[in-house]
Amino acid sequence: MSTPGTPSIDPRLVAQLSGDFSALGQQMRHVGENLAVLQAQLASIPQPQPQPQPQPQPMYRPPVPQAPPPPAPAVPYRPVPTPPPRVVREPWWQRDGVISRVLAVAGVAVTLIGVVMLLVLAAQAGFFGPELRVVAGGLFSAGLVYTGARVFGRPGGRVGGIALAATGIAGAYLDVVAVAVVYHWLLPVLAMVVALGIAGAGVALAVRWGSQPLALLVVTGAAVLAPVLTEGITLTLIGFLFVIQVASFPAQLGRDWLYLGIARTCPVVIALLIAIASSGLSDRPERFWLLASAALVALFGLVSSIILLRSNSRDVTATALIVTTAVPTLVIGHLFDRLGSTLIALALAAAMFAAFAAARTLPRHARIALAGVGTLALLEACLIGSSEDLAPLVLLGVAALFLTIGGQADSRIAYAVGAVFTVVGGFAFVITAPPFVLVDEYSALDSLGVTTVLSSLVLAGTVFLFVWYAHTLKLLSDTTAQPWWVLAGLVILYAVTTATVSAGTALTGxxxxxxxxxxxxxxxxxxxxxxxxxxxxxxxxxxxxxxxxxxxxxxxxxxxxxxxxxxxxxxxxxxxxxxxxxxxxxxxxxxxxxxxxxxxxxxxxxxxxxxxxxxxx
CATH class of the missing domain: 1.20.58 (Methane Monooxygenase Hydroxylase; Chain G, domain 1)
Structure with missing residues (x-):
């Protein structure tokens, strides 16, 4: 930028003059070269003797003007771009609100621990009286909520208000747990109803303030410190954690509060898994209450996740919660006998496949999760409920059913379920009728029978359906289908061989x-x-x-x-x-x-x- 009083110089004019001078210099060099050539030609011609003649008068001839060469194109002036200024990121501890949030979370944790000490340790030491401890905990919690509401409305008071209100609500929840578990003043069921109201009020306040951290602090604080009051994992604790799962669900409706979904579900699932893994429950009636709790958690997780997915199809967390809440029901079968375990797995599989068939508008990842959990449950039912020689027949029959459903309904997910059962059933068949049994007379007479004949025929048909519907569903092209047909033919030939040998041994013995x-x-x-x-x-x-x-x-x-x-x-x-x-x-x-x-x-x-x-x- 030019300073005032100094004439500005056009860089394009300077560039044009430079090009003109360059062109003139090239033209002069060209003229000099032509003169040198002409001089050499004149020197090679013999000159006659000159006759004395009068000296001619020189005549002036004006120079012939030559057209100047075209000027070189002017180079446009392009300003050099200035590099963007380097952004120096502040350390995380110097950013706005980080220190205040860390201190607020620490304050919530310490205060809630103090409330638990008031309710438990003071009772163990005999300090105060039970009524005074409970009333003091309730009044202290109410005071924290009131103070938090007052602080929240002031400038810069959002973080402090959320921390105070979360501490008060979680403290009131723990106070109700203590009333039912420590002092036994209320039946656990009635205490859970009261706790549901307190947790619901806290979630409503979080929705009103539009604060997911408030709901997270309430849910996490109550879930982490409740086992201290119940002295470990008990059915009562599982009930209170289930109340947290139910009470905090409405806050997710219409909101992208993914972390709240994880925080409200994981505590009750972890508590159930720990209780299921505990030894000594196989012969106790508590296992039926534990089964009911696992079924309620799985059912509520399924229904709530479907509701959330209908409003937000990209909510992958809701899909993950379907699988998470079903895990306790999948693993609880070892507490029951063979028939009970089979019925539990069949019930879970039926619920998952029914939801898969009914909720056709769900996103693909949710339908895959439903089919996956249903497949695991049905596999568990087939393997537990059938004997070793009958397992291949049952597995391959289920495989043929799902392959047919997938091919007729044009459902690749149903076909994938059938493919899983085909592979597992094929391995079970080879274990039941291995090749060395087919060539040994005594082993064949001892192991092969009518069940093996039926399993062989079902295996042949299932393998045919496996490749046929893969071709129909465009999973295999015409070129890639030929090797699969060859492989299927070999498996079918092995099945036919097993069927003929098994039929001979079964008929005659x-x-x-x-x-x-x-x-x-x-x-x-x-x-x-x-x-x-x-x-x-x-x-x-x-x-x-x-x-x-x-x-x-x-x-x-x-x-x-x-x-x-x-x-x-x-x-x-x-x-x-x-x-x-x-x-x-x-x-x-x-x-x-x-x-x-x-x-x-x-x-x-x-x-x-x-x-x-x-x-x-």
Missing amino acids: TSAGFIAGHCAATIAWMAAATAALVFGLARRDYAHTALGVGLGLTAAALAKLFLFDLATLDGLFRVLAFLVVGLLLLLAGTRYAREFAEREAGRGMPNGSVSAGSAER
């Missing part, structure tokens, strides 16, 4: 049934190989895959025939196995020879046409 089952298994292997080879001829897009599978199964069938059946089978079963396998090999070879002959004949016809019968095939 002798070695003849075992031999007959393996004879049928070998024939089934070769029949599957022949079907794969014929399918490859009919479908050109699956030709390479089908050919590889067919030849591989053919090799496996022949290896089984010569390495196992020849040594194990005897009599008519050995003859039958060799005859049928041989006929199937001849059929496959004849079909391939005929196909290639028709193709060669088709190449020899004009225009590459083929016969109508070949085209139809």
Whole structure:
């Protein structure tokens, strides 16, 4: 910026003059070079002897003006941008309100500890009287709330007012807990009703002031110090913590108070898990009250989370609370017998899947959480409620049901549930009928039976549905589906082998049934190989895959025939196995020879046409 009294200089004019001078210098150098060339040419020409002539008078010729070169483009003037000033962040302890908040939280904690000491330690030492201690705690709490309301309305009094009011409300809540637990003046149920009113008043005040910290201080203070009054984790403590969970829920309606949802739910869930983990409850009636408490917590967590998700579909915390509140019900089964544990898990699974089916407008993450909890509960019910040999049949039957529901309803979540049961049921089937049992006669007679036959057939159908609906739901493309079909075919072949051997042992109970089952298994292997080879001829897009599978199964069938059946089978079963396998090999070879002959004949016809019968095939 120019100072007053000093003429300003245009930088664009300076740049233009600099370009003009540069152009003139280039033009003069060009003229000098041309003169040097002309002088060299004149020096090389022989000059005649000059005749004496009168000296000519020099004549003046004005210089021919030349057009000046175009001026160089002027460089625009661009001011250098000044870097932004460096922002120096203040340390956290120097920011506005941090120290006051830290001191306020510390003050709330210390004051509430003093209230607990007044109610418990003074009673243990015999100081004052019970009535005086309770009345003093109540009056002190009321005074703190009144003072907090007065301070809150003054300039700069928000932090102090919130701290005082939170201390008073939490102190009053603890006072009611002491009346029921320490002095036994009220029944726990009546005391919980009074505590619900106090907690509700505190939450209403937090809503009125628009302060989530007030609600957090009330909930956290009461939940952390209540176990001191109840002397550990008891059913009464769980009831008071459940009151906190219920009373603070309305504050979240229409508000993004995520931390309050965590603070009101975690204490009661943690208390339930600690109580469930305690030993010695298996034969006591308290376990039924504990089960009722876990069911209430799970039910209220489910309903309240669904309500919150309907108003705010992005509330991932509400989805997490669905899972969190269901954990105690998932793990409480070990306190009951087999039937009781199964019924508890089935009830939880039914509630979760019913909510999944009814609440279709919920966001995807919530529906995944509902299906996930329901899947875990149903798995628990299937594994606990069924015997070892019956578990694969039950798991695979549930898998087939959910796969069908997912495919027909176009629900990938239901299909995923079915996929989980398919994998678990498949592992259970392999544990029940491992390969070494199929090749050992005595193990097969001892382990395989009618249940194994049914499980094998259900496994074959379930694996087929697994790949079929994956293709239908666009989870697999046409290219990636072929390896999955090959894998499914191998599993189905193993299931068919198990079914034939199990059927033979179940029907006869002798070695003849075992031999007959393996004879049928070998024939089934070769029949599957022949079907794969014929399918490859009919479908050109699956030709390479089908050919590889067919030849591989053919090799496996022949290896089984010569390495196992020849040594194990005897009599008519050995003859039958060799005859049928041989006929199937001849059929496959004849079909391939005929196909290639028709193709060669088709190449020899004009225009590459083929016969109508070949085209139809």
